[in-house]
Amino acid sequence: xxxxxxxxxxxxxxxxxxxxxxxxxxxxxxxxxxxxxxxxxxxxxxxxxxxxxxxxxxxxxxxxxxxxxxxxxxxxxxxxxxxxxxxxxxxxxxxxxxxxxxxxxxxxxxxxxxxxxxxxxxxxxxxxxxxxxxxxxxxxxxxxxxxxxxxxxxxxxxxxxxxxxxxxxxxxxxxxxxxxxxxxxxxxxxxxxxxxxxxxxxxxxxxxxxxxxxxxxxxxxxxxxxxxxxxxxxxxxxxxxxxxxxxxxxxxxxxxxxxxxxxxxxxxxxxxxxxxxxxxxxxxxxxxxxxxxxxxxxxxxxxxxxxxxxxxxxxxxxxxxxxxxxxxxxxxxxxxxxxxxxxxxxxxxxxxxxxxxxxxxxxxxxxxxxxxxx
Amino acid sequence: xxxxxxxxxxxxxxxxxxxxxxxxxxxxxxxxxxxxxxxxxxxxxxxxxxxxxxxxxxxxxxxxxxxxxxxxxxxxxxxxxxxxxxxxxxxxxxxxxxxxxxxxxxxxxxxxxxxxxxxxxxxxxxxxxxxxxxxxxxxxxxxxxxxxxxxxxxxxxxxxxxxxxxxxxxxxxxxxxxxxxxxxxxxxxxxxxxxxxxxxxxxxxxxxxxxxxxxxxxxxxxxxxxxxxxxxxxxxxxxxxxxxxxxxxxxxxxxxxxxxxxxxxxxxxxxxxxxxxxxxxxxxxxxxxxxxxxxxxxxxxxxxxx
Numbered sequence: 001x002x003x004x005x006x007x008x009x010x011x012x013x014x015x016x017x018x019x020x021x022x023x024x025x026x027x028x029x030x031x032x033x034x035x036x037x038x039x040x041x042x043x044x045x046x047x048x049x050x051x052x053x054x055x056x057x058x059x060x061x062x063x064x065x066x067x068x069x070x071x072x073x074x075x076x077x078x079x080x081x082x083x084x085x086x087x088x089x090x091x092x093x094x095x096x097x098x099x100x101x102x103x104x105x106x107x108x109x110x111x112x113x114x115x116x117x118x119x120x121x122x123x124x125x126x127x128x129x130x131x132x133x134x135x136x137x138x139x140x141x142x143x144x145x146x147x148x149x150x151x152x153x154x155x156x157x158x159x160x161x162x163x164x165x166x167x168x169x170x171x172x173x174x175x176x177x178x179x180x181x182x183x184x185x186x187x188x189x190x191x192x193x194x195x196x197x198x199x200x201x202x203x204x205x206x207x208x209x210x211x212x213x214x215x216x217x218x219x220x221x222x223x224x225x226x227x228x229x230x231x232x233x234x235x236x237x238x239x240x241x242x243x244x245x246x247x248x249x250x251x252x253x254x255x256x257x258x259x260x261x262x263x264x265x266x267x268x269x270x271x272x273x274x275x276x277x278x279x280x281x282x283x284x285x286x287x288x289x290x291x292x293x294x295x296x297x298x299x300x301x302x303x304x305x306x307x308x309x310x311x312x313x314x315x316x317x318x319x320x321x322x323x324x325x326x327x328x329x330x331x332x333x334x335x336x337x338x339x340x341x342x343x344x345x346x347x348x349x350x351x352x353x354x355x356x357x358x359x360x361x362x363x364x365x366x367x368x369x370x371x372x373x374x
Numbered sequence: 375x376x377x378x379x380x381x382x383x384x385x386x387x388x389x390x391x392x393x394x395x396x397x398x399x400x401x402x403x404x405x406x407x408x409x410x411x412x413x414x415x416x417x418x419x420x421x422x423x424x425x426x427x428x429x430x431x432x433x434x435x436x437x438x439x440x441x442x443x444x445x446x447x448x449x450x451x452x453x454x455x456x457x458x459x460x461x462x463x464x465x466x467x468x469x470x471x472x473x474x475x476x477x478x479x480x481x482x483x484x485x486x487x488x489x490x491x492x493x494x495x496x497x498x499x500x501x502x503x504x505x506x507x508x509x510x511x512x513x514x515x516x517x518x519x520x521x522x523x524x525x526x527x528x529x530x531x532x533x534x535x536x537x538x539x540x541x542x543x544x545x546x547x548x549x550x551x552x553x554x555x556x557x558x559x560x561x562x563x564x565x566x567x568x569x570x571x572x573x574x575x576x577x578x579x580x581x582x583x584x585x586x587x588x589x590x591x592x593x594x595x596x597x598x599x600x601x602x603x604x605x606x607x608x609x610x611x612x613x614x615x616x617x618x619x620x621x622x623x624x625x626x627x628x629x630x631x632x633x634x635x636x637x638x639x640x641x642x643x644x645x646x647x648x649x650x651x652x653x654x655x656x657x658x659x660x661x662x663x664x665x666x667x668x669x670x671x672x673x674x675x676x677x678x679x680x
Contacts, residue, residue: 100469100470100473102473154659154660154663158660158663159663160656160659160660160663161606161609161659161663163416163469163473164416164602164605164606164659165656165659167599167602168599168602168603168606168652168655168656168659169656171598171599171649171652172649172652172653172656175645175646175648175649175652176649178645178648179645179646179649182645183645297477300473300477301474301477304470337484337485337488338484339481339484339485339487339488340485342477342480342481342484342485343478343481343482343485344481345477345481346420346474346475346477346478346479346480346481346482347478347481349473349474349477349478350456350460350471350474350475350478352474353460353466353467353470353471353474354460354463354466354471356463356465356466356467357463357464357465357466359465360465
């Protein structure tokens with residue numbers, strides 16, 4: 001009782017301070033527990049390496065050197081974090097409305113493939129590169145958006161589980177690309193690897209000025225910021241949060257839950273599709289099996305580590321970009337298979353999800369009022 | 375198409391269905407058991423891949439393929455136990471953990487499997503259902519493996535146990551209503567842990583079939599989504615082990631169309647037929663999700679259909 005009286009008696013300014021302190025404590029929890037999970041995974045992975053007779057310190061040194069050590073490796077890392085930011089956004093946005101979508105890889109492949117296929121007549125017709133890139137990017141975003149949008153629609157209209165259907169759609173997307181790349185759209189001058197016709201140097205998307213990193217990074221960062229604002233500072237974002245928290249309550253409030261679900265999924269697919277566009281226009285120069293590089297799957301882990309916060313996705317994506325980028329160096333220097341990075345990722349993911357159970361267990365992160373009561 | 379070519383395609387699809395369906399069958403049975411207890415394990419794709427690698431490695435080193443099958447089951451049980459243990463902690467989401475286990479299982483399998491891509495391990499023997507026709511091609515097409523029969527036996531046993539035994543009742547109760555099970559003095563967490571572990575064992579055995587019989591070698595592209603499709607298949611089979619068998623055969627037939635047509639020289643649209651099982655799964659999910667019959671049979675505690 002004394003506590004309630006005390007609370008009623010506090011002036012507004014102090015209440016605001018109290019709110020702030022609650023927010024700071026909660027944010028600290030959201031940072032501290034994932035960091036703790038990362039540390040635990042690093043320890044477990046070190047034990048794994050030790051059991052195999054490999055040196056953990058050499059491994060982590062190589063990750064730092066291969067991912068961040070030199071200007072070249074840092075740019076390589078940033079280059080790889082661009083698609084990771086985009087595919088992580090493809091997980092984070094639907095997660096806000098309560099959907100677990102793991103089909104970013106499929107939207108990336110379909111977006112990239114559609115962009116490459118559509119570019120062929122434009123390249124042949126000598127269209128201006130700027131216009132070509134614009135049309136390619138819009139196509140990729142649209143195709144990716146529709147691809148995941150279908151998943152959202154099926155979820156809402158038929159109750160089809162979105163996790164399974166989005167992964168099935170990934171396999172279907174890869175099969176569609178293979179079907180065309182090995183058949184109608186195959187570049188016959190390239191007998192080794194079935195691919196679409198190359199874009200050619202004139203149509204390759206350039207690097208950002210002063211760097212060796214393509215524009216996908218800038219677009220990813222800007223999109224992350226825009227989506228953060230959209231999700232936290234707009235009516236749309238509020239509606240998404242309500243629908244994600246309790247769909248039935250949202251429906252009772254007259255929110256168009258189905259529409260919100262489909263829009264979230266389309267935004268997600270558009271992000272992953274754009275990642276495909278950048279892979280085609282800035283890295284590969286054509287669509288082929290190299291598009292299936294696992295960015296969609298690493299993006300899932302990035303989004304979960306960032307707790308589906310678009311801004312937090314940026315640093316986490318750069319960290320995992322570095323781990324992916326150092327894979328080759330680790331393979332050569334330590335004689336470890338290329339799947340080493342996969343093991344590290346899988347282990348981190350498992351530990352991270354296990355750490356979910358820690359939320360709310362540490363008093364230091366809780367609002368002081370609850371501390372008093374206990 | 376001539377009559378004999380038609381017969382060959384037909385028997386190739388039937389034989390292919392029997393072959394291709396076996397891993398589906400084991401994963402679906404494992405998932406069926408897990409889901410009956412009220413939990414979803416989406417990680418069985420990773421379990422399938424790890425089982426395939428373990429079976430191949432053990433068969434290669436020991437020379438006994440059946441020892442490989444058993445080891446594959448054990449590796450699957452370990453992954454299942456991990457999933458079961460983690461998911462019993464409060465606030466942990468079983469679907470998300472499944473995705474993580476999928477990546478983890480695949481990663482471990484690829485990591486240790488690299489050494490076994492080249493060497494060839496002793497495979498499981500098979501016998502032919504088509505020897506009576508006297509046609510060599512048909513006899514080859516209808517080669518089947520004892521594991522198929524084991525799978526069918528497990529399904530029948532499971533269906534009987536769910537309906538008639540105390541253990542079956544406990545599993546179903548944990549899946550339908552955790553409060554009711556708790557009130558009866560049953561530890562829901564323990565039941566789900568054991569169900570997930572044994573479900574993982576079955577999925578691991580399914581993986582052994584992939585590497586030791588059909589396609590019969592170990593490589594990184596061995597399973598592409600079979601484990602996941604099997605999870606979708608359980609919904610279609612409405613959580614009945616016997617219907618799981620029928621659904622698995624249907625999936626096997628869909629997967630066998632492409633190779634069967636290829637065996638008589640029709641290669642057009644090969645990649646399209648490759649996509650057939652995924653498209654079929656999706657269509658089946660669309661058709662069966664939200665149907666009244668599925669809603670009646672779904673275990674009440676399941677998060678996947680909510």
